[in-house]
Amino acid sequence: MTSTETQSEPNKPAVVLRGVQHSFRKFKALVDINFDVPSQSLHGFVGPNGAGKTTVLKLICTLLKPQTGKVEVFGRDVATDYLAVRRRLGFMPDHFSMYRQMTVYEYLDFFAAAYGLPVETRTKVLDDVLELTGHGWETDRVDQRFVARNATTRRAGASSRQRSGHSTA
Numbered sequence: 001m002t003s004t005e006t007q008s009e010p011n012k013p014a015v016v017l018r019g020v021q022h023s024f025r026k027f028k029a030l031v032d033i034n035f036d037v038p039s040q041s042l043h044g045f046v047g048p049n050g051a052g053k054t055t056v057l058k059l060i061c062t063l064l065k066p067q068t069g070k071v072e073v074f075g076r077d078v079a080t081d082y083l084a085v086r087r088r089l090g091f092m093p094d095h096f097s098m099y100r101q102m103t104v105y106e107y108l109d110f111f112a113a114a115y116g117l118p119v120e121t122r123t124k125v126l127d128d129v130l131e132l133t134g135h136g137w138e139t140d141r142v143d144q145r146f147v148a149r150n151a152t153t154r155r156a157g158a159s160s161r162q163r164s165g166h167s168t169a
Contacts, residue, residue: 012075014039015060020069022055029055033069061091086115104135 015037022030030052037043045053058064059071062082071078073085090111102110105126112122 012039013037013072014041014074016070016072017056017059018070020056020059020066020071022052022059022064022067057091061089062086063091083116090115105130 013036015035017033017035020030020033021028029050033052033056045056047053055064059066059078060073062078062085065079074088076084076088078085108126108129109122112126113119117125
């Protein structure tokens with residue numbers, strides 16, 4: 001990767017979405033979304049549950065393929081050049097819902113592998129990250145607080161969906 005590939009160009013947007021639409025079965029999560037995120041800027045998404053925040057982030061990070069419209073990250077189309085996009089981005093969800101039985105090390109290793117970090121450098125990088133963050137001592141531990149909290153959240157969510165008539169069962 002050249003130095004120009006690793007740095008964003010100040011005059012070009014880092015992220016571009018044009019005419020993006022995405023549905024889950026009959027639910028329209030995104031309808032005609034258009035925006036730019038300028039290079040070297042900080043942005044966040046704020047909105048109620050179901051507003052499409054996570055869907056947009058998954059599209060930008062190539063975890064979902066756009067159904068309609070175009071998503072570009074650093075000038076690369078996420079649908080056709082997803083490997084180049086993944087080399088430039090990182091995305092780690094704020095919950096362990098799918099990976100709640102993984103140890104801290106397994107979780108980090110999974111995402112490092114998913115983003116193409118070679119196995120020969122992965123161990124060193126993960127060890128450095130865990131030491132830097134002060135979590136090296138808990139690499140073999142599954143945090144039961146996450147397991148318990150996610151189980152409680154799922155039960156509460158299911159109950160509220162049933163009460164509101166939005167049960168997925």
